[in-house]
Amino acid sequence: MRILLLIFSFSLLFISCNQKNKTQESSTQKPNIIFLSIDDLRTDLGAYGNKEIKTPNIDALAKTSMVMLNTHSQAAVCAPSRASALLGYRPDSTKVWHLGDKFREINPDAVTMPQYFNKAGYYTVNIGKIFHNYMPDSISWDEPDLKPYPYNTKEYSKRDAETYYYKPASLKDQKEKREILLEKRKGKVVYGDGWNRGPAIEDANVPDSLFYDAMQTKLALETIDRIKDEKEPFFMGLGLYRPHLPFVAPKKYWDLYPVGSVSPAANPKLPKNAPVMSANANYELRAYTNPYKIGRPEDESLPESYADSLKRGYYASVSFIDACVGKLVAGLKERGLYENTVIVLWGDHGWKLGDHNGWGKMTNFYIDTHVPLIIKGAKQQEGKRIEALSELVDVFPTLCDLTGVDKADYFQGTSLTPVFKNPELEWKDAVFTQFRRRPRISKDGKEYMGYSMQTKQYHYIEWYHWDNIKKEKGDFAATELYDHYVDANETVNVSGDVDKVEIVKSLSKQLAKGWKGALPKSVL
Template identity: 85%
Template sequence: MKISLAYLSLFFIFTACNKEKKMASVKQQKPNIIFLSIDDLRADLGSYGNSEIKTPNIDALAGTSMVMLNTHCQAAVCAPSRASTMLGYRPDSTKVWHLGDEFRKINPNAVTMPQYFNKAGYYTVNIGKIFHNYMPDSISWNEPDLKPFPYNTKEYAKRDAETYYYTEAALKDQKRKRDLLLEKRKDQKVYGDGWNRGPAIEGADVPDSLYFDAMQTQLALETIDRIKDKKEPFFMGLGLYRPHLPFVVPKKYWDLYPVGSVSPAANPKLPKNAPVMSANSNYELRAYTNPHKIGRPEDAPLPEAYADSLKRGYYASVSYIDACVGKLIAGLKERGLYENTVIVLWGDHGWKLGDHNGWGKMTNFYIDTHVPLIIKEAYQKEGKRIEALSELVDIFPTLCDLTGVDKADYLQGTSLTPVFKNPELEWKDAVFTQFRRRARVSKDGNEYMGYSMQTEQYHFIEWYQWDNDKKEKGDYAATELYDHYVDSDETVNIAENPDKKEIVKQLSKQLSAGWRGALPKKQVVINESENIRFSKIKS
């Protein structure tokens, strides 16, 4: 009996030791990465202080993550924002300034984030919108541009994922508008094969599982099942399309927001004294079917009832995406993968919901540049809310630090890991955005480039004439200045106020010094060169 007990004790000790060794081995492995991009997601979430929107799953993730409260994109439109984030340097370096600029044609040897992590030992998979819709950059991934069936068939190859409707009336309207467009532009290539037309809002009484983003989420979990036992950790880029227009989600999410239940924009007018090039034209919303004429921000506002419908549609779309995020996280936990996975949830730019009498993005206003950024580290138990100024270009070096991957010396962002450890650390003085205002959109018909800088107190913007043939800025055009200590909604441009003359001079000098001049003072500048070094990945 004594011998049996001794053997039993040894067995339990041996089993416990093996379990500890196994756990230690798991922790030594590089963590997996879920890179979760949500299109047009502004910082309107419960975890960012919005008490009207329902986002319980994202809020739960935020509760045990690093929540960056003051993150800004590098350009408030898809292609340049995503190119900058995925390459690790800014629009004046990527040369991607607007929707049609294709980074791979401009920089054929550029190394994207998934390419970089693949070289460091990661198996990379792409589902959904990570780069811009029609430029998924297939060479960036081991498995590029995966789509759920039947959307991976030839019939749907030219369509954008945000163009699917589910009611007979909406489908009929979409086809009619597409037919008119194809007739008007006969023998011309049209964006999304002309399918990006139809009602701006729809709420079909059908299950989540029929909608594209829910299908993508299910495909992500099925793909994880297929790749999780590979010897390499995985890097999965999952790009969800809502709340991008049209606001098409199941009726049950609309039901969360009854008529009149959401507050209208706090700043429904263009800023007083705003220069002519500061506003976009609302042309994105105008492309869809609306019951009222969509004017410019300088025109009369939309009728209150329709503005309410659009805002409720945006909120319903965010709540639907929140459900997708919840399903993804539950799936990671069920598979025992959640702890050893870094999750990065981010929006590529903000979106005006009647703010400045605008609908859409494409300005340098704070509402368009401010974005959510939530980062869960591997084995993180406690969340932090961090006020430090940050930028989407910071994601690349931060992910390197969180996974033990060496950082490239050309990255123009700053790893956020120091403020993860100490949120009170002295950090960047400013963050930077820019926007190219195209001539056909500008109210005065001229082309401009606006350079924007956000400090703790001030939002400062300088506009210049822009020569898009030479790709260079010309003469100075205008200045905007907003004091967020007294005017956080940016209702009055005070750049011309006599008592602001000195601060405008100081801020202009700071803007000219750029991102390098705003780096944390105790950080070593990793690359002083003005030229970006593009290096091919060696096989």
């Protein structure tokens, strides 16, 4: 009997110690990470002060998160923006300057953010658009490029996820336009297998569950169920495709925005005195079916009724994505994972909705470079709205600090954790963006590189001729200067004004010093 009691006592001690060890392990385990990229998302969110758009779920997340109010992308187009954010250094270092530049071919030994966190003990999973559509970079992930059924079958392998329509008329138009394109480009490789054609807008009266991003969100939660009990924390890259063109969203989200209910662009014209290379050509919208001719920004504006439809379509798409974010957050909470998960919600660049008479991105204008960045830390209870200038290249080192992972010495961004603790801390003097203007898009047929710097007051840009064979800038071409204290919507380029000569000289010197010259004194 005494032997049995002794065995029982040792058993209780073993169980108690084992439970204690498990508790210690769980309490010291690094937090999970949801890296939530939303394509073409500008700062039209309730959390950023837009009172017309309906984004209750993102707004709720923002209330207990760090909301960076002045974040800028490193380039206002997908591939270079994402390459910079995910490698931790800027476009002139990644050498990714435009859509066709494949970062892995250019930087074969690069260590991406998911690779970096994998080496730090994270299990990495990719669902949706994290890198550019056709370059998922499979070596970055333990589980790369997961797709919901049936979109993971061979039939859909060449298609981009934003190319799905739901109305018979839309599907018919898409098929006809694709056949015309394939005939015209016979024998040549066609981007997305030619499916990026069809109406620019669609309000299908079908359930959310049939839409690709809703299916991705469901797949994300199913995947989390499968991996959440593993020893390693997980890093999930979830890339939602809307509000990328075409503006296809369930009708119930369109119904949130009746005709004429959204305000037109506050700055519907190109800036006065804007140089020739400053504007994009609206070619992205032009690829879709529109009831009116889509001209260049230098041409006549679209009819108000169609401009209104396009903007409502964008807003409906954002509200649909907001519902997906709500389901993701609710799912994390239901699984008891929300508290110990870092969530980074970000847009890769802005998007013109008639601003500067433009539709799309691909400029150095503020409306294209300014992006939302919302970061919820593990066990975070209090949210803050932070005015400090920041950049997407800052996300990588910030994530390291939030998870206790050592930062690399080659990072060209700055961890934002100091301003999380003290939003009034003296911070960066400026943030930096650039854009390569290709000859077939530039109105004068020449090629340029524009280097942009945003300070608290000024937005300053220098354009240079660009040699894309040698990959180097040539002669100076033009300057832009916008004083945001008096002209927040960038309606007049004042770089040529007599009273701005000294300001231009000073800003030019500051731009030449680059990001290293703008580092906060507290981190030098």
